[in-house]
Amino acid sequence: MPALDESGLGKRIAVLRKTKRMFQSQLARESYLSLPMIKAIEQGKRQPSDAALESIAVALGVDPTRLLSTFTGTETRVHAALPRISAALATYDVSIIPAQRTAAELHVAVSEAVNWRLAAQYGRIAQHAAGLLADALAVFHAASDQREAAGLLVATARSADAVAYKYGARDLSARLIELMRWAAPYTEDPLVGTSVAYVRTETFFTARAHTAGTRALETAIDGAPAVTDESTAAASGALHMRAAVIAGRDGDAATAETHLAEARRLSASIREGIYRGTAFGPESVRIHELSVAVGLGQDHVGQAFAVARKWTPSANIPAERRSGFWIELARAQMWGGRMDDAFESLKVARSIAPQHTREHPWARETVATLERLKRTDEESLHQFAVWVGAV
Secondary structure (H helix, E strand, O other): OOOOOOOOHHHHHHHHHHHOOOOHHHHHHHHOOOHHHHHHHHOOOOOOOHHHHHHHHHHHOOOHHHHOOOOOHHHHHHHHHHHHHHHHHHOOOOOOOOOOOOHHHHHHHHHHHHHHHHOOOHHHHHHHHHHHHHHHHHHHHHOOOOHHHHHHHHHHHHHHHHHHHHOOOHHHHHHHHHHHHHHHHHHOOHHHHHHHHHHHHHHHHHHOOHHHHHHHHHHHHHHOOOOOOHHHHHHHHHHHHHHHHHHHHOOOHHHHHHHHHHHHHHHOOOOOEEEOOEEEOHHHHHHHHHHHHHHHOHHHHHHHHHHHOOOOOOOOOOHHHHHHHHHHHHHHHHHOOOHHHHHHHHHHHHHHOHHHHHHOHHHHHHHHHHHHHOOOOHHHHHHHHHHHOOO
16 A cells, blocks of 8 residues: 555545546546545545556556655566566567557557656556557568658667666666667668667666777767757767766766767757757756766765756756756765755655656665765655665
């Protein structure tokens, strides 16, 4: 059972139901729960089980964490889905099962999965990833012109990879990235190749092969299309941001700053937005400036504070990236002895993207350190630590 929700779970369900112009009877029917149960939940007289809360969330078209930020049932759903994703991937190079969707239907479904990835709604991706991947492969193999189908396949694999990587299935993540690398040339779009090179960096982070990762990204930068418009500027800029972060993890401040400077230059003349599935623009570069400072270690706390002193990410930034900003700022604040501020930053991260925050190793490490030092509100801090899995 989820813990009691002090902020009013029942009222939140009722408000969201009304905004969607649903009657209680309709919500009951679509969530496969009884009308008396829905009424009791909305009135705060009954606490829904994990299964009931997920059913209500599906009926309302939201992730369960939108209703209850401390919800942890997503983890169970994700781990149950990983074997199915692996099975769908197993025969990527041959067509076995016909697609259950048309190409047009698949396009809509994949676009929705991309939005879920950017919003860090991993549970929703996990629920649909295996079927999407199977259909994307079937459509690709059946297409007479495979260019558009290959693009859909890359986007599908990237959404599935977000779940695999965040939830520790690193071998599956590596296989999905190899699928992306295999499919990208079929698109005949070099910008798809740059987006795959961006994602491939995960394998270097996992292996702590930071020097090799920096070199791989620099090779991708050298091979990227010439900058002629916003899309090509964003493609190169995103690679420079990524190279800056991995160089920072390698302790190479000079290389990190070189790449940040180029990312700043490229972002100066374009709008913040999503380009080939990756956010890029002036705000994204600022977030990466903080990420580089934190990656370089405690001696660079001042740089991290300088970024955050007069600026925080706007709502225009995808939830996953915004929550990452607050998680990394919390780490810097902890290093700087600002324990209460660090805990507040973690709470902001959770309010933006609960699933991303709960699975982020730095969030877990930071809250574990805060609790060990007992330097902030102990009761709520302990509750947060339990939720994030730090104790």
